[in-house]
Amino acid sequence: TAARLFLPVLWSYSTHLPSHCGGARHGVAKTDTEKQTEDTTMVFESSDDEAPEEVTFDASRTEALRSMKQALDTARREKELLKEKRRKRQELFQEQKKIKLLSDDVLEEMDSASSNLKGNYRVATVKVVGALASSQQQAAEDFIQSRLYGAGSCRTTNNELLSLQNKTGRNKGAAVQFVKKDWACKQKAKAEKLKKRWIHKQHIPSC
Amino acid sequence: MGEFKVHRVRFFEYMPSPIRAMAFNSRTDRLAVARGDGAVEIFNFADNYFQEKVIPGQDSRAVEALCWVGQRLFSAGLNGEITEYDLENLRPKYTVMAYGGPAWTLSSNNEGTMLAVGCEDGTVKMFEILEERIQFQRNHDRQKGRIISLSWHPSGTHIAAGMMGMIRIFETETGKQTGLTHDWIWSPANKEVVVWSVAFLSDHTVISGDSAGKVQVWDGFTGTLIKTHLITKWDVLALSVSQDQSSLVAGTSEGTVTQFQFLPLIVGQQDKEWVRTRTFKNHSHDVRALAHTETAVVSGGMDTQLVVQPLLDRVEKNTQESALRKIAFPHRSLVCCAKKSGLLLFQFPEHLELWRLGESDGHGKPGDSLPVRKKPEKLIHLKRKGEDHICCSALSPCGGWLAYTTVSSNLKFLLPSPSSSLQLPKLPKELCSAHQLCFSSDSSKLFASSKHSSVIVVALGQSECKYLHTLKPKSGCEIHIYNLNKLKVCLNSVFFIFVTLFGLSLLYLCHVGVMQQFDCDPCLQLHCTVPVYSSCPTAIAIHPVTSNLVTVHANQQIFEYSLAQKEYTEWSRKLQKQGLHNLWLERDTPITHISFNPNNQAHIILHDMFMLCIIDQSLPLPDRKTLLYNQMTLRSVPESERLRHSHAFKICKNFQHLLCVSTLEDQALVVVERPLLDIMSQLPAPVRQKKFAT
Secondary structure, three states: OOOOOOOOOOOOOOOOOOHHHHHHHOOOOOOHHHHHHHHHHHHHOOOOOOOOOOOOHHHHHHHHHHHHHHHHHHHHHHHHHHHHHHHHHHHHHHHHHHHHOOOHHHHHHHHHHHHOOOOOOOOOOOOOOHHHHHHHHHHHHHHHHHHHHOOOOOEOOHHHHHHHHHHHOOOOOOOHHHHOOOOOHHHHHHHHHHHHHHHHHHOOOOO | OOOOEEEEEOOOOOOOOOEEEEEEEOOOOEEEEEEOOOOEEEEEOOOOOEEEEEEOOEOOOOEEEEEEEOOEEEEEEOOOEEEEEEOOOOEEEEEEEOOOOOEEEEEEOOOOOEEEEEEOOOOEEEEEEOOOOEEEEEEOOOOOOOOOEEEEOOOOOEEEEEOEOEEEEEEOOOOOEEEEEEEOOOOHHHOOOEEEEEEEOOOOEEEEEEOOOEEEEEEOOOOOEEEEEEOOOOOEEEEEEOOOOOEEEEEEOOOEEEEEEEEEOOOOOOOEEEEEEEEEEOOOOOEEEEEEOOOEEEEEEOOOOEEEEEOOOOOOOOOHHHOOEEEOOOOOOOEEEEOOOOEEEEEOOOEEEEEEOOEOOOOOOOOOOOOOOEOOEEEEEEEOOOOEOEEEEEEOOOOOOEEEEEOOOOOEEEOOOOOOOOOOOOOOHHHOOOOEEEEOOOOOEEEEEOHHHOEEEEEEOOOOEEEEEEEOOOOOOEEEEEEOOOOOOOOEEEEEEEEEEOOOEEEEEEEEEEEEOOOOOOOOEEEEEEOOOOOOEEEEEEOOOOOEEEEEEOOOOEEEEEOOOOEEOHHHHHHHHHOOOHHHHHOOOOOOEEEEOOOOOOEEEEEOOOOEEEEEOOOOOOOOOOOOOOHHHHHHOOHHHHHHHOOOEEEEOOOOOEEEEEEOOOOEEEEEEOOHHHHHHOOOOOEOOOOOOO
């Protein structure tokens, strides 16, 4: 068989690599040149055990040219993407600026109001923006929730509470999930389904 | 007792909403309770704790505080709005934005002229209470954290505000902080303490309940701590002081209510101190709201029950007043049963459910459970539109019509039977804002109670609904009976009753019976008015055959009134003369529904939360010495002697926590149950308590 050639193999970081090679790139700094070679290496990607293929000079030249072109293309594309991103951000800022300003009809109303303010003027109540009010309300509700039921609140479940009552009360009884057959029926059905699936996976013949 | 085939319905998954706030009005003896879904309920403590009014909730209205000002009721919610309620028409009257983010607390001064609101942004906002509205007056000095609790000094000169980790006292005239502020930042496990509740007493003592589980007594002049009572490992969520300021109660996350009293340490001496005296454990979950009445402590919380715990040093022992009361279910029916078609309508705040009852063809001995041939079937799940919750709904006896309303929207109609390929009829404009609906027994008319105690009558037709009349009653707590008969229809006349309550509001009751014609009144004339009785009626019905009106009142009295003779019947007089059995009068839940046995004229079927009772008018009434609950003992007596031992009240407790009992046409009975255990299993998590040896 062919002698093993010790060529440095450059791995790309694409995720389709075999998992055992994941550590190969560990600790290598990412540079621009490497970025370019990234695409070229894709071609050479092969497993260790195979012998290198024979490649003619012409073929390799065209291949190299093609890869160069590809690299240039990606660079250009990236630039364009960045441009697009910036443009979008700019648009967003402008939009936000617009929102901050009052709407035209409100301004108009104020205009008309100021013109005949003396005498018969009226005051209109401005509604708090719905989203703001509801987010504040949500924050307030979350505050109560976190204070009463959040971390460190030391809560238990209703099941345990009732079972404890059964255990310590005058009329002793079993835990609630055994006394009440319809307790948590959804969870029970789910558990049953999962159990079946597990048995199926294990190829255990059901008895 | 009469034999029935019983449909035992357990698929109504009714879930009450937790209690968030409470306010007691000692002048009118009314308690207002706000629930988590924004609904506000009013209980009349003078009339056996009867739930008089229910104002349905709204999605965004998270009521956090309630406050009475005279006869007016205000609420503040986390949506940042202050709402005044129209207790006459059972709806919010107006809302005012506080413009300070979510409003956490609301308190009025003793004179009832100012309203203080504590907001998320750290301001205490003062509103002036005017005749028809409230008007913003000024802000107090802005604080860093949210204002969680407020309490006025009885003189109205100062106000104490509880915040995150501190209490501040403001002068109400200027809105400035007084020189004395309590700052105490004590944080277990780096958590800031929340002062959930404060109380400002007339001797300038400030009492606070906080998230560290302490009730602390502060001197309001110097700002120094006088005494700390550690009462729980969890939070102290609510405080309430009695009118005479000698007793204080604190509600905790553990579900306990702890009482403190202002007592001299040595008998006979003047120096008094706040001493912890009693602890009540009536709740399984957090106590979120408390009210200290003259004689009792009223508490409510996450376990959705309202508990009235009498203080035995303030009431006479062994009386009705000294008994503990728990109010778990609403005092009105949420279930509507179509007798002819076997349909059930369940009302939830968010939606309606229409079910068809199951069937079974088996025959068995009394007590057997029959095999189900056809399972009950959910026909319609109807979601309401808009933000408002459903306030009432009705199903016509034929099952062909379904109607519901919310506070803001007009009446909605639906035809459940797909066979009738009709257009939905147009409704007259008068029908908006109904708060009780009722169909006539032949499903040809709809009655809707509306603004100012008026009742609107609408004729239901194939293609359109026609507005017929508006009935306006005179004021007073009366039962009015109208004869709605058109002269053309001679065989039956439809009678319709409704009840007004002290001229203020229409009660939730309305019922229609069909009866023999006995009087050729021109249509829409007031037929008669039943004599006034001091207690509020909780259930009313007209017997379809004998045309007797049966009313049951909040104080458990039963009356039967003959509409033909326009007087109380013989049986009713006898009952009043002899008096009801003590055990009957001591029951603590009101009768919420009356129906009649179609096969036996003498049977009246009543139910409350715990029992189902069939009153047999042909049997003798029980006197004080006879056993009231005698169904079990009767079974052991030989057949021949049973009649001698039996009496008119046949009580069955086989079905627990009843929401509705109704008769069907084929000698069947529908019993809608909702065990409290099922409700409890769906509540939020309780606190974990270590029990010895578990």
